[in-house]
Amino acid sequence: MKRGYATTPEGQIHFYNHGRGQPLLMLHETPRSAWSFAPLMRKLGTQFNCFAPDTLGFGMSDAPAPGTRMEDLARSMIHFMDDVGIERAHVLGFHTGNKIASAMAAAYPKRIHKAVLIGMTHSLVVSRKDRNAAIMEVVRKHMGTYQANPDGSHLLRNWAADFSGLAQVWWNPALMTGRRITPEALRGQEARMIEMIQCRQHIAQVYSMNFDFDFTATLRRIKSPTQVIECCVPQEAHLGAQGPKMMKLLKHGELVTLQNAGFDATEAFASDISRHASRFFLQP
Numbered sequence: 001m002k003r004g005y006a007t008t009p010e011g012q013i014h015f016y017n018h019g020r021g022q023p024l025l026m027l028h029e030t031p032r033s034a035w036s037f038a039p040l041m042r043k044l045g046t047q048f049n050c051f052a053p054d055t056l057g058f059g060m061s062d063a064p065a066p067g068t069r070m071e072d073l074a075r076s077m078i079h080f081m082d083d084v085g086i087e088r089a090h091v092l093g094f095h096t097g098n099k100i101a102s103a104m105a106a107a108y109p110k111r112i113h114k115a116v117l118i119g120m121t122h123s124l125v126v127s128r129k130d131r132n133a134a135i136m137e138v139v140r141k142h143m144g145t146y147q148a149n150p151d152g153s154h155l156l157r158n159w160a161a162d163f164s165g166l167a168q169v170w171w172n173p174a175l176m177t178g179r180r181i182t183p184e185a186l187r188g189q190e191a192r193m194i195e196m197i198q199c200r201q202h203i204a205q206v207y208s209m210n211f212d213f214d215f216t217a218t219l220r221r222i223k224s225p226t227q228v229i230e231c232c233v234p235q236e237a238h239l240g241a242q243g244p245k246m247m248k249l250l251k252h253g254e255l256v257t258l259q260n261a262g263f264d265a266t267e268a269f270a271s272d273i274s275r276h277a278s279r280f281f282l283q284p
Contacts, residue, residue, distance in 0.1 A: 040266050226250050
């Protein structure tokens with residue numbers, strides 16, 4: 001897997017490149033980096049020339065400018081395509097990446113051939129108000145209520161949480177009890193922690209872009225064939241299936257549902273996603 005940097009008006013964008021065939025742009029979730037696509041790139045790379053950039057503020061790319069909106073991130077990806085010599089490409093996006101991908105398909109139809117939008121149910125809620133409420137529910141459940149204290153004790157809580165996650169890389173229960181754990185699993189766990197630390201100062205800005213994004217209007221504007229892969233988990237069943245609602249907004253939509261696929265779907269379900277996406281991209 002090759003690595004490189006593209007120079008854009010928005011800054012330097014780091015990327016991974018793998019495979020041969022039609023160009024495929026792969027846009028990651030928050031708070032991860034393009035490295036999270038490594039398992040999926042290895043599979044899709046047999047049929048596509050995969051480019052996975054660290055979007056602005058993540059991985060080894062430059063930070064987004066103050067006031068950057070989702071539409072600006074989409075424009076930065078078009079500039080990325082310009083710099084690496086891609087005239088037209090398929091695009092695949094997961095969670096935040098599905099917002100950038102949809103914005104690209106809506107605003108630059110001549111540059112995007114087909115789009116695949118992947119996300120857990122809360123990420124695909126089309127109503128801005130309802131989606132923001134669903135996202136905040138996830139944040140509260142997984143991150144708790146954040147409160148800054150005048151004495152700075154909240155910084156100690158943040159460090160304790162990060163250190164706990166880092167310590168698990170080395171003091172993994174499987175290691176302590178003698179159960180077998182693969183080196184690849186350890187590397188993946190370590191990479192996730194490093195990704196989160198790298199992007200911490202930009203997470204709030206990017207989530208604000210998500211909160212402000214008009215997903216409904218954007219989906220209505222997309223003319224390109226678009227596949228939606230909804231990742232369903234029992235904890236989000238109360239939100240109701242969002243894929244059918246998206247189909248009503250898209251001009252040329254196809255829906256795929258993956259059961260029990262969560263935040264690590266592009267890694268744990270790489271084979272399933274590769275199969276569905278490659279079929280969709282290659283069909284006439």
